Amino acid sequence: MNFNFKVPLRRLLHYAFACFLTISAHAQEVTLQEYVDYALKNNQGVKQQGFLLERNLYALKEAKALFLPEVNLNASYLDSRGGRKISIPIGDLLNPVYNSLNQLTNTSAFPEVENVSQTFNPNNYYDARFRTSLPIYNAEIIYNSRIKKEQINFQQAELDVYKRELVKEVKLAYYACLQANESVSIMQNAVSLARDNLRFNQVLVKNDKAIRTVVSRSENELIGLEARLEDARNQAVNAIAYFNFLLNKPLDSPVSLPRQETQSLLPDQAAEGKREELTRLETLSRINALSVQLARSAALPKLSTFIDLGSQGDFLRFNNDTRYYLFGVTLDWRVFAANRVQHRTKQAEMEVKAAGAQLDQVEQQLLLQTQTATNRLGSAMQIYQASKSQTGLSQQYYHDQQKLYREGQLLYIELLDAQNRLISDQLQQSISYLNVQTRAAELERAKASYVLPN
Template sequence: MNEHCLLNERHLRARKWRDRLRWKLLFVIAMISFSKPLFAQDRILDAYVSQGLKNNQGLRQQDFLLQKSLYALKEAKSYFLPEVNFNTSYLDSRGGRKISIPIGDLLNPVYTSLNQLTNSTAFPQVENVNQTFNPNNYYDAKFRTSLPLYNPEIGVSTKIRKEQINFQQADYDVYKRELVKEIKLGYYAYLQSEEAIRILESAVNLARENLRFNRVLVSNDKAIRTVVSRSENELIGLEARLEEAKYQSKSATAYFNFLLNSPLDTKIEMVETIQNEPTAGGNAFNKREELLKLESLAKINTLSGQLAKASSLPKLATFIDLGSQGDFLNFNNDTRYYFFGLTLDWRVFAGNRVQYRTKQALMDSKVTGEQISQAEQQLELQSQTASNKLNAAIRIFQASKSQTALSQQYYQDQQKLYREGQLLYIELLDAQNRLVSDQLQQSISYMIMQTRSAELERAQASNPFSN
């Protein structure tokens, strides 16, 4: 007897274990089946975001500006390198100021005495010379190589260019995050318009079925003609709303494709919407690019003050000329030359210009510091506001979903009563309008919830992407 009871107990335990395992497997299968559309929707949206980041024209413009800043940095560094220039000139003149050189008056008496002493004509007479100041048939061609030995302005300018790259990079990232948000909002707007079309098409089908049913009642003298007229008017109104929803869907499609830089009528891929609530998220947010921009601007202002001070320091440079000068087309050892030198440039007095520039840069730095403090508070407020809006949107969506379920059940009950002849058509019509309105409101509240989620993601800068 005991053995029989023990066998029965083991059998019951085994059956309970199998039942638990079966329910767990069914739960896992249901969750997988339920999550597939959601994952597919996320995958499609991520693909569109990647496409927009790759093709958007506004983002390309920002990228060009960033590349321009990189080239500006290379330009600033080039001032540390030697500079080689080629310069040439040719001069030809007639007339102008002259100088008289009495060569003949000085030498001819001496030459005459020498000829008499030597009893010869070995020393001829010479004429006086009139030499013009302007050179005639003269050229000068040279290569000048110059190199700054000490110039603090070059170093500070290079630092400013580097910081301008950080500023432009932050500006690029700001545009990038805004584009991601706009793409998501555009996609959700398109989904909402398509959901509205689906709901209104279902409502039109219901209205057509009611019209058909009412015509049957009138033909059998079970209802008056007014019921058919009311049904026809209701159908016309729903069809008009359906056309408006289709127009809104086309507009949403065009705007979304505009963000992707695609043809405006390109078909948008979508899957069946699974209306899940997103995570509300916290109030903490990552380092916003707007703050990085202001921090870079503060550094640039500080460096601008250093640049103003550097302009008052001495500048030392060296140069060497390698060239040739002489009569035109004459080039030999006598015409070739080199010329080496050092230059020192030091501004001694400029009416306190440097001090004024330094104070201007200091005021700019103070302004930027206040902007940073204000921006931190604004961004924190924006994050908290976005989180609160998302929480409110989730609650509204949950209430709307519950209301739609009640309206669906109420309409089915009212329709059953109407077909049994226990309800007026106006009451059925009221239930139908309430159902359509609640379904549209649920669709709108769901898309508002998704919009608030995208806004919170933007406010917290939580969407990771590589530069």
């Protein structure tokens, strides 16, 4: 009972998966180029690099804003008790004079005054002002702005590097889906052949033309092929999931896959472009050169101007007497810093030399990568042509062996050997085709021949 229940269920699952592959293969036709364009717009890594580029754009705007006036509101209120005092002997100075005046005038119009004791700390005092400052000459601001601008170019190169790598990964994942789908098709055909052989052997045994062992061997062979078919289906599901991951789509989204025979195997004929890795290193060299100038500019004078518009006096008093303005020019020139500027400059100079050496090394590495990718593609194409020819021979050989077996002129084990050889050669042809497409994508990446969208 258990066997009769599980077999239909497993076949139902297989049928459902076959329908999924059929829907995937015959869904709305989407070309590989359209998939690549979709990935470049929606991949999370591209979005992240875009955010970093936008951050650098705002950093440049911030650096440019340092050339513009800056207005600050400064306000303070002071209330104090005690502290240092100064004695002012006003009474000792004026009272004798006042007494003499009172005697002369025979009046008391000039009263006596007390000596005054005044604290240094202000009491109930406020000072509020708007200070507008403007740099007239500051070399550090100039070089900092230039560095921010080069950092935008650096981040743009980083973004382009990621895009190129994404294009390659999308193509490799697409070809992996194609190869996995082809493997499923090959294994389905193998299972179909094994079932035909099983039915034929069952007829032979029923008619006493063969022994029961032939049927048992056919059943075991069918079980093994069905297991391999299930594994191929799982690999196809995993390949589709990874491909959708790169596209930032749901992992189970259907993928439009053409037959392998419809795909072009022509090598990449596009003109070789400039690698963004070199652009990135060249930009880094310029940044380091500007860093040298920035370090040296620390020894230059800084000239700026300011104007204060404010009011100061007793708290809550505001009139013509409390209002004031203050204009000034400031000069800041570091005279001695124990050679800190020189040491910082030397560090920046060493970074320039290191970046130059790295640029030379990367140029050689990229040339080697292009040459290696070209040779690998040539070898992969030769292997594919050989495997394609071998598959044709194996298919013809199997048909001949099957015909001899059904005529009773061949042992079943010899037919199985021909069948296994056919399956192996078909899978090898599919793998070698995938290898050609993989090597082509690697060569395209090495040559930077793919034209990235703006």
